[in-house]
Amino acid sequence: MSGTTIRLKGCRKAFSDGTVAVHDLDLTIEAGETLAILGPSGCGKTTTLRLIAGLERPDVGQVFFGDSDVTRLPIERRDVGMVFQNYALFPNLDVAGNIVYGLKVRGVSPAERTKRCSELLELVGLQDHGKRSIHELSGGQRQRVALARALAPRPRVLLLDEPLAALDAQLRERLRSELAQLLRGLGITAVFVTHDQGEAMALGDSILVMEHGRVAQLASPRDIYQQPANAFVARFVGNLNAFSVIEHTPHGLKVSGGELPWNGADLPATVYCRPEHLRVMDSEGHLHGRLVGQFFQGAQSRLLVDVGAAQPLLVDSTDSAIHAPGSLIALAVEPQVLFTLSS
């Protein structure tokens, strides 16, 4: 299986009630890449996926697969596989029947169907489940059957709309990493819709964050997290500490609770960092405050430290030390983890 480059050029989609679901979207997904589309409910994720699938036609703009303009091609002529949130398997067919359904329709020979079915069962880890009926499967197994079914015709493009949303947290996390590995191994071009930032980070080679039908940012998971384009993206993908700058000093920024190191040429009014980038020190630090809360979260603890600003600082620490309430906490921060935001 090999993927194709997908390109959306100035795509706009409005519905009859006047809702503009997607505004002038320009987007390129490289062959073999997995793009995660992330954003709050109603921001246009599914509509974007449906434009790529051929289930919606843009009012304006074009969709290209490689060099060919597929804007007017319906889904059955686009060579795409799709997996939805709610499996949509055929309950009257067994697992194997579901997987080969699309092959039968396409006139693939019985021998070839059997061969491909066993390859796919193995790929999704359901070797011994071909003869099972759908209601004898767990949610995670059903989702794998849906994936195998979508992959059976060897599509150039795989589209997934919140395929893990119906699963419990633990299974979700496991399937998430399995799916990430599988997609990389297949070399297929994939678009994965989710409103879960952890899922987008784990699965996407790049992430498209959408807000009100527009691109808020398109970048690698690392850049989305560490260099968010604006406050919306920054807050959507994780927790933030905001520091109001009181004064610029020769080597830093004076803020409530101390002085932050700063190498930037610009002199911002507010700088930000993620909770895990504040380090608890034995004595000396850039910032000092009082502990006002501590929450054990398993692999890490979250501390709330009052430095005299409007909000206590959030500090995520993997150090399991327990501090007495009200004790003095010293925090250090590296200048490179501080960032600024346009609103």
Ligand SMILES: Nc1ncnc2c1ncn2[C@@H]1O[C@H](COP(=O)(O)OP(=O)(O)OP(=O)(O)O)[C@@H](O)[C@H]1O
């Ligand atoms: N068939 C339709 N008719 C009218 N409006 C629609 C239709 N489909 C979607 N919309 C509207 O377009 C906007 C984008 O919808 P879309 O389904 O793409 O959002 P989404 O990001 O997938 O949301 P969710 O996370 O809730 O699935 C919403 O305001 C929605 O109400």
Ligand SMILES: [Mg+2]
């Ligand atoms: Mg949706």
